[in-house]
Amino acid sequence: MTIEEIRAGKEGQTFDLKSIQIDPKALAIPIVAMANADGGMLAIGISDKTRKIEGVNQHTAKLNELLRVPFDFCNPTIPVTCRYMDCTNDEGNPDRILLMDIPASQFLHTNQADEAYIRVGDKSRKLTFEERMQLMYDKGERSYEDTAVYGATIDDINMDAVAEYAKLVGYSRSPLEYLRENNGFVKTNKKGEEDVSVACILLFGKNPQNFFPRSRTRFIRYEGVDEKVGAEMNVIKDVIFEGTILNQVKKTIEFIETQVREHTFLGQHAQFVTKRDYPEFVIQEMTVNACCHRAYNIKGTEIQIKMFDDRLVFESPGKLPGQVKPNNIRHTHFSRNPKIAAFLKAYHFVKEFGEGFDRICREQEANGANVPSFRTDEFILKITVPKVTENVNVNVAKVNGNGQKVDEKVDEKVNEKVNEKVNGNDVKVNANRHGLIEKLIEKAISNHDKLTENRITILELMIDNPYISVVELAKAVGISVNSIMRNIDYMRGKYLRRVGPDKGGFWEIIE
Structure with missing residues (x-):
């Protein structure tokens, strides 16, 4: 990546520009946010407002303050990797910018004020208490299954189920003793009362749905390939298991x-x-x-299998x-x-x-x-x-240099590559993606448009992994992030769309 590509780069989920003049406390926020999300890179010495290359060489004292931010202003410390890139600043002098590579962390991080942030698109969003707890559950720092269930007592537990499990794992004492001595299923609180954990109720409860009404599994079968509602509702089976x-x-x-x-x-x-x-x-x-x-702390819906x-x-x-x-x-x-x-x-x-x-x-x-x-x-x-395909071979269409369709047999083995000629360009297409890619090529031809080899490769990668990032696309295709963004902007609305925000969103192919 060149200095000009960094300067022109689009700020987003995993990339941001920061002026060398940024306050250390302010810099801690995007560092914490990226560590709590998917990681990323900060380029320091380029103004995020004017895109002016300020450099860092003439700001030694300030630079040292910023280098200490992951240690002094982040809790716990974030293992940021720092490196420099040579450049020419906007005054025409040789200079450098600082690149901070921030890893995605397995821990929840906060700033010096004990505020937690997470990266959402090109913003660092402060987490509410509930969101902070959810992130801790997701990262494994805390486990909701260990939480005490309000109102639950020993009487709500099926001791026969406990006895069966205790026997299975080789525990020879009573079921109640097993609960009190293992996995924190039953604990005595500060008031001398016994608390029953979430895991205990879900695994051994007489009726777990008394405490977690949506801790159930629902199977829904539809006729066809779409989920329809209203007068066109196509549900043919709907069964709930509790x-x-x-x-x-x-x-x-x-x-x-x-x-x-x-x-x-x-x-x-x-x-x-x-x-x-x-x-x-x-x-x-x-x-x-x-x-x-x-x-299980998300209580508003059940597992649905469609x-x-x-x-x-x-x-x-x-x-x-x-x-x-x-x-x-x-x-x-x-x-x-x-x-x-x-x-x-x-x-x-x-x-x-x-x-x-x-x-x-x-x-x-x-x-x-x-x-x-x-x-x-x-x-x-x-x-x-x-669904598993019924036949080993299927008929697919090939588009030749004149835009004409020619039927041929294509072996559908997973990950097998097939070659085809599209508008004079040799393109390798995975057999499993062949049908969808071919539809897009036909669409391009009918619209007098052209899908280049790089654009087809980008679409293939998005089909394989709808959550793929722009940085990952650039590495896979072998072109710059800016080139990836230009190709995406060209195809957006015609062949692909972004569903949801940069954080948690995904790429969807438009057939």
Whole structure:
């Protein structure tokens, strides 16, 4: 990245410009906000208002103050990496700017005034008390499952369920002693009263819904591929599962299995092959993940599992927890509710911590289907699992240099690349994205427009990961951030749109 690219860069979720004259206390705010969100970079020595290159060489005392900000004004200290870039300042003299690389942190950070901020687009927004608590839950600094349930007593616990679990984990004393001695399920408070934890009620409660009315799982099946309402409502099944988490997991998986179709066809070597709409492991693991990792402190809605003709959508309260992101979820493990996760593991619903989602992806790929995709709407995490295709080969269209369609067979193996010629440009297209990319190319041709190789690559990356950042796009495509922004601006409204804010929003392809 050059000094001119930094100077012209668009301030946003992970990038900001700051004058060398900024007050140290003020600088702490964007540093804290980025650390609490997705990390980012601050370029100091370029005015964020005038874009004037001030440099830092002539401001040694001020520079030293700013270098101490992550230590003196951030709590806890943020491990910022500082580096310099040579430049020529606006007065024509050799100079430098300071670049601060701020990592996304696993902790909640505040400034010296004990105020917590988070980066939202190009702003550093101060968190309310409730938002601060939610961020601490998400980062694992505090666990809502350990919170005492107001009004709950020992009488609200099903001791038979406790006895069964205690036996399973090899505990030989009484169920009540187990609760008092393990996992903080029952604690004595300062008043000498016994508090019952959230995890205890959700796992062993006689009726958890008395305290958490929406701690339930709802399965909805739609006819078609769209969710319609009113006179066109297309719901054909709507079932709710309540009780303990274990009961919900068992009953939900059992019911979804009744809705999954199997297809038998003649495969290679004249042998019949049977394929399911969704692999058995995928259904089980996705259901377990929804119940295990939902944010139970969000009480206004339940887990919803929606089945369409072409996909399953799992909607769970809460965002991806901790350091888990769409681009690292296959190999990064974090339990928002570790006690609930350990409980389900004892019942063999959780296989091995950290392997579940990677295996989901492998199962989908092995069956010729796309891996799940993610999006967050407000406080709901939505994971879409595409249906397994019924046939190994499908007909797709090829657009030649004259814009004409030519039918050809394309092997649908996951991640297999196919080459096609589009307006004289050689473009590699992943077979799983081929249909959507082709529609966009046809759309461009019909509008006498042109999708360059870089623009098609950007669209492919957005299809694979709707949450991909501009910086990640630049690294993947091999062009500058400014070039990425110019291409996005060109395609915005025609081929793609941004849904939601920079923080928590995602890219949506316009077919």
